[in-house]
Amino acid sequence: MADSLLGGFRALDLTDEKGFVCGKILAALGVEVIKVERPGGDPARGIPPFLHNTPDPEKSLYWFAFNTDKQSITLNLQVNQGQDLFRKLVEKVDFVLESFAAGYMNSLGLGYEALKLVNPRIIMTSITPFGQKGPYAQYKGSDLIASAMGGVLLTTGDPDRPPVREGLDSIYFHAGAAAALGTVIAHYHREISGEGQQVDVSLQETTASRTSTNLVIWEFDKRLLKRSGNVRVLGARSFQWIWQCKDGYVHWQYIRGQVGAATNRALSKWIDEDGLENPLNKVTNWEEFDPAAISREELDAHQESIARLFLNYAKKELTEEGLKREIDITPIDCPADVLESHQLKARDYWVDLEHPESGSTLTYPKYFFLSNQTENFVKRRAPLIGEHNEDIYVKEMGLSSTESTTFKKTGVI
Amino acid sequence: MEKQALAGVKVVDFGWALAGSLTGKHLADQGAQVVRVESSTRPDRTRFDRTVSMSSTTNPDDKPWFTHFNTSKYGMALNLKHPRAREVVDRLFRWADVVNANFSPGTLNKLGFGYEYSKSIKPDIIMAESGVYGQTGPLAGQRGVDGTGAALSGYLDLTGWPDRGPVGSNLPYGDIVLPSFTAIAIVAALDYKRRTGEGQYIDASMIEVCTHQISPALLDWEANRHLQTRNGNRIAYAAPHGVFPCQGDDRWCAITVFTDGEWEAFCHAIGDPPWTKEPRFATLNSRKENEDSLEELVSKWTKQHSAEEVMQIMQAVGVPAGVVQTVQDLLEHDPQLKEREFLVPLKHPVMGVFGHPTPPYKLLKTKAQVRTSPCLGEHTEYVCTQLLGMSDEEFAELWRDGVFR
Numbered sequence: 001m002a003d004s005l006l007g008g009f010r011a012l013d014l015t016d017e018k019g020f021v022c023g024k025i026l027a028a029l030g031v032e033v034i035k036v037e038r039p040g041g042d043p044a045r046g047i048p049p050f051l052h053n054t055p056d057p058e059k060s061l062y063w064f065a066f067n068t069d070k071q072s073i074t075l076n077l078q079v080n081q082g083q084d085l086f087r088k089l090v091e092k093v094d095f096v097l098e099s100f101a102a103g104y105m106n107s108l109g110l111g112y113e114a115l116k117l118v119n120p121r122i123i124m125t126s127i128t129p130f131g132q133k134g135p136y137a138q139y140k141g142s143d144l145i146a147s148a149m150g151g152v153l154l155t156t157g158d159p160d161r162p163p164v165r166e167g168l169d170s171i172y173f174h175a176g177a178a179a180a181l182g183t184v185i186a187h188y189h190r191e192i193s194g195e196g197q198q199v200d201v202s203l204q205e206t207t208a209s210r211t212s213t214n215l216v217i218w219e220f221d222k223r224l225l226k227r228s229g230n231v232r233v234l235g236a237r238s239f240q241w242i243w244q245c246k247d248g249y250v251h252w253q254y255i256r257g258q259v260g261a262a263t264n265r266a267l268s269k270w271i272d273e274d275g276l277e278n279p280l281n282k283v284t285n286w287e288e289f290d291p292a293a294i295s296r297e298e299l300d301a302h303q304e305s306i307a308r309l310f311l312n313y314a315k316k317e318l319t320e321e322g323l324k325r326e327i328d329i330t331p332i333d334c335p336a337d338v339l340e341s342h343q344l345k346a347r348d349y350w351v352d353l354e355h356p357e358s359g360s361t362l363t364y365p366k367y368f369f370l371s372n373q374t375e376n377f378v379k380r381r382a383p384l385i386g387e388h389n390e391d392i393y394v395k396e397m398g399l400s401s402t403e404s405t406t407f408k409k410t411g412v413i
Numbered sequence: 414m415e416k417q418a419l420a421g422v423k424v425v426d427f428g429w430a431l432a433g434s435l436t437g438k439h440l441a442d443q444g445a446q447v448v449r450v451e452s453s454t455r456p457d458r459t460r461f462d463r464t465v466s467m468s469s470t471t472n473p474d475d476k477p478w479f480t481h482f483n484t485s486k487y488g489m490a491l492n493l494k495h496p497r498a499r500e501v502v503d504r505l506f507r508w509a510d511v512v513n514a515n516f517s518p519g520t521l522n523k524l525g526f527g528y529e530y531s532k533s534i535k536p537d538i539i540m541a542e543s544g545v546y547g548q549t550g551p552l553a554g555q556r557g558v559d560g561t562g563a564a565l566s567g568y569l570d571l572t573g574w575p576d577r578g579p580v581g582s583n584l585p586y587g588d589i590v591l592p593s594f595t596a597i598a599i600v601a602a603l604d605y606k607r608r609t610g611e612g613q614y615i616d617a618s619m620i621e622v623c624t625h626q627i628s629p630a631l632l633d634w635e636a637n638r639h640l641q642t643r644n645g646n647r648i649a650y651a652a653p654h655g656v657f658p659c660q661g662d663d664r665w666c667a668i669t670v671f672t673d674g675e676w677e678a679f680c681h682a683i684g685d686p687p688w689t690k691e692p693r694f695a696t697l698n699s700r701k702e703n704e705d706s707l708e709e710l711v712s713k714w715t716k717q718h719s720a721e722e723v724m725q726i727m728q729a730v731g732v733p734a735g736v737v738q739t740v741q742d743l744l745e746h747d748p749q750l751k752e753r754e755f756l757v758p759l760k761h762p763v764m765g766v767f768g769h770p771t772p773p774y775k776l777l778k779t780k781a782q783v784r785t786s787p788c789l790g791e792h793t794e795y796v797c798t799q800l801l802g803m804s805d806e807e808f809a810e811l812w813r814d815g816v817f818r
Contacts (some may be wrong), residue, residue: 002808005601006642021625024415025594029601048649049633065628108495129733133774134752139728140745143648144654148667151743153656155583157573162656162665163737165646173626174586175773177593177636182774184600185443189779190417191604197778205755205773210584211768212481213464214740217757219464219767220477224739225583226663232560233583236779241560242569242579249578251564255556292463328556330564332579334631338567341620346550349621365625367596369617370547374605376598387500394517 002375004030009187011095012086013070016079018168018203019099019127019139020066021176022183026370028097029184029376033095034392035072036086039411040117041385044082051358057385059358064382066176068353068364070385072302073392074413084361086110088397090118094190095183099127102137102333110196122196125183127175141203143169150207155214157227164227175206227234236290240303240333249332250305250317252289261286271309279305339363353381362394389413418779423601423800424511425450426486429457431559431585432543432619433515435592436483440511440599440771441485442781448796449486449507452493452818460789465765472762473789480786484769488787490564492818493524497811502526504801508535511599511604513541517556519550520670526615537612538601543595545587547618557619561673562587566623568640571630573643589618637729652700653679655708656737657715659723661807665737666715676700676732719815744768793817 007030013023014036027033035042042177045057052059075317076082085350087110090096096115098105105111105126112124126132129141129150144165147153152171157164182199190196199283213233214225225233230255262376279301283289291299315331322329331337344350351366367377393399393413407413426437434449434457441447451457462468470473491501506512508525513529514521521527521542528540542548545557555561563569563581573580579759595617602613624631646655651671659666661721670676676697680689687711688694693703700707715723720736727734731775736742743750750756753775762785772781796812797803812818 005598005605005613010761025597026655029597046650049637049639051628051636053639062629071498087651096749102464103453118807130749133513134749136749140731140733142651142669142671142733144656144667145733146671148656148737149735149747151738151740152584154663154665154677154737154739157580158574158577161574162646162658163579164573164656166572166586167594168571168629168641169629170626174593177590177597177622178772178774181439181593181597181600182772182776184604185418185778186595186601186776188604188607189776191607193416195778196500197776200775202749202753202773205750205753208743208750209587209770210582210586211740211743212476212585212643215479215744215749216465216481224741226739227580228583229580230578232581242581242800244578249562249569251569253558253560255558257445260463261558295547328561329556329559332564332569333567334570334632334640335627335641337566337570339631339634343546343550343552343564343565344624346493346619347547347618347621349624352702358637361427362632364632365621365628366433367592368622368625369615371598371602371616372614373611374613409598411771 003254004376005371006030006184009095010034010093012089012093014098014126016042016054017021017047017062018129018172019179020044021173021174022023022125022127022179022256023070023097024066024068025176025180025368028378030050031095034388035067035070035269035327035383037072037074037385039074039076039413041074041097041194043224045385048077051360064234066364067382069380070376070383071388071392072386077110078411079412083110085368085412089320090115090122092186094121094201096122096124097127097179100123102126102128102288115194119198121188121190121194123190123199125179125199125201127179127201127221129203132200132206143171146171146203146207149204151211151214152207155225155227158229161229165178171203171207175201176222178206202356207240237299238305239291243307243310245318245319246308246314250310250315250318251330251332252328256290256292258287261289263327266327267306270327271305274309276308277305349379353378355381357384386413395400416779417782418605418776419443419445419463419600419655419769421510422511424513425505425509426522427512427514427516428457429515429589430783431482432515432591434459435589436513436543436595436599437486437542438482438484439592439596440774442783443590443776443779444782446800447486447488448800449483449787450491452490453789454492454494456789461807472763477764477767478676478766479723480761483771483786485782486787487783487792487796488790490790490791490817491793492816493526495816495817497814499525501797501816503534504803506531508533508801509538510603510723511539511541512758513595515543515598515753518542518544518553532612537606537610538597539606539613539615539651540614541595543591545619557583559588562619562706564625566621567627567630568623571627571641571643574645575643577643579643587623591617591619591622617630647704649696649701652704653711655710657719657723657735659715659720662720664720664736666720667737668711668723668727668732668734675732679727679732682732684732710728757783759783762788790817
């Protein structure tokens with residue numbers, strides 16, 4: 001079997017849904033990630049949907065999705081014996097990932113400064129709604145709250161309705177990636193210098209890092225851009241980017257100049273061939289065409305004509321015809337469509353993982369990126385509650401079976 | 414200056430637009446020496462974008478948008494299509510640990526500077542190419558933008574209201590998320606090289622990265638044949654979970670109540686009005702069943718307050734709530750982002766002082782140190798003579814030949 005980029009390193013993952021993705025990424029890169037759950041299991045195992053619609057902490061599809069390749073042990077961090085066990089574990093690992101409220105780990109005597117005494121090389125990555133310090137550090141958050149406070153929510157949705165959230169937990173996903181990036185950068189430094197550190201990730205700030213376009217418009221011109229439905233503001237102008245067709249929606253966007261010339265010309269030709277009214281005909285030189293430079297009225301006329309064309313076709317027809325004519329029309333795919341994508345299949349993007357306890361096999365995304373020398377793949381389904389207690393506590397740490405039984409009885413593990 | 418985490422790492426950065434540029438910024442802000450290679454013969458989209466009124470059509474250096482994605486880099490002008498470009502590129506490859514690029518697939522190869530070539534110059538080189546579709550597959554040759562990734566990864570289909578078509582944010586998602594992954598791959602590959610001596614070629618796709626985000630919906634379809642779609646601001650396991658109108662023009666506060674404890678605290682915070690005691694709101698299930706009425710009643714209360722008041726009242730009792738902030742709020746009113754130095758004011762030689770973004774993940778010991786972005790070709794001579802070891806004569810000759818344009 002080929003190596004993974006970070007094979008041989010280990011992490012303890014104490015996160016809830018706010019931080020699952022960070023450990024999932026590290027696990028795909030070969031880090032041995034051990035999920036530390038409270039006895040009875042992580043409350044996030046209650047997040048729907050469930051396998052066969054049966055609510056059960058062992059059947060949360062949400063939990064499955066973001067905890068692949070991890071191991072699971074149970075441990076009560078609120079009692080002294082549990083804290084002692086945790087410190088012993090910290091001696092044996094390279095990373096601790098957590099998403100408790102800022103200061104909570106400290107209150108248990110397990111903050112970064114305390115863990116550093118146990119293992120000076122430890123990297124502790126903390127993912128919180130607003131960060132470890134500052135006036136909002138104790139504020140509670142969620143995906144929606146981070147989107148609101150990060151300046152993205154106001155830019156999403158139809159102008160005549162309240163702002164609306166994006167995708168599923170798109171903010172948690174982005175923050176998980178930001179956290180994994182901070183973690184591997186700290187790791188690189190640690191491997192050279194021997195020095196560990198804490199990485200402090202804020203969901204709000206991660207969200208705010210997407211607002212550059214609008215920030216500069218406010219800072220330089222004191223203009224505020226808000227939500228605009230199916231129209232997207234690009235530079236000084238807004239363009240429609242989401243179009244209705246016969247049976248759904250597609251994405252298409254004007255691109256100026258040389259880069260967009262071929263596709264813009266091909267689109268105009270198609271409108272002509274279909275015998276529709278075609279204001280795009282007035283463009284004499286597509287190579288120099290800039291949709292931001294024509295009048296608003298002209299642009300509206302262009303877009304109306306393009307909208308009429310798209311409405312005459314189904315999603316699949318537009319995509320296939322677009323490919324033939326070299327017009328970049330993209331279908332807006334639903335989850336079922338994504339699973340059927342030719343592109344993803346051709347790149348061997350999917351992997352079937354067995355869930356023997358329920359007799360199911362489910363298909364998951366297999367990787368975050370490809371590389372030629374290593375395999376950084378998703379390989380194993382998410383763990384059951386405490387599935388690896390025996391492996392970690394007894395086989396590795398050498399707890400006697402009596403100790404282990406006592407710990408179980410007293411609710412430590 | 415304090416030591417930075419990626420000090421000593423050398424990067425040739427052909428990355429452009431948003432996704433490519435940001436990969437290099439992630440590395441540069443943490444201390445890597447990143448040489449951004451550009452050419453006035455094919456300027457970056459963010460070099461001619463006239464988003465703000467002070468940006469001209471002629472000066473590539475008056476674009477604050479470009480700065481946001483290119484802090485802490487060195488700027489080098491180099492026309493990769495010039496017959497003598499190879500003399501410079503060879504030196505860059507020999508110098509570099511990492512090559513970052515996001516040209517359309519095959520372009521670097523066509524230019525003669527693809528992975529195999531770079532490896533022949535520097536056997537342990539790490540090259541990362543990122544793009545919308547990835548480097549292979551039937552659609553690899555298609556042009557794509559941020560919206561393409563949003564359409565094909567399920568993000569757009571799942572955003573919006575149940576009774577309407579999809580909508581997205583005005584702000585990019587895939588263009589910002591993809592570079593985090595490209596940078597993760599690069600830094601992990603640097604560590605792998607340190608241990609094994611081996612280089613790496615990395616192929617990162619926006620669609621593939623972003624598809625992970627909707628994994629629960631994929632599994633829901635596979636296992637339950639339940640097709641998730643747009644659902645406004647509602648989610649299955651919290652209520653109220655939404656955006657509520659407040660005093661002022663287009664002012665809103667988001668409130669999310671997940672647990673029974675939070676529901677009790679919420680009711681108490683709004684003064685325990687009689688409706689909160691009605692059985693139809695007693696449990697999460699009953700609140701979900703009566704969510705229309707619930708949201709109406711919550712809105713009646715929030716409308717009597719400013720968004721800031723609603724947030725403070727809720728947070729004081731431990732209910733997750735947050736103002737739907739404008740970018741003006743982020744810049745001028747948010748004490749938390751200020752505490753984290755979300756933006757640091759830095760002086761740009763053309764545009765003057767304005768806010769430059771710092772990484773949202775803070776390494777508390779090896780702090781990010783952000784410098785302003787380079788003007789086009791600002792460091793060409795420095796890079797050639799100081800970093801690549803060219804003689805002054807050699808540099809001058811290549812200059813006269815027009816290689817550095």
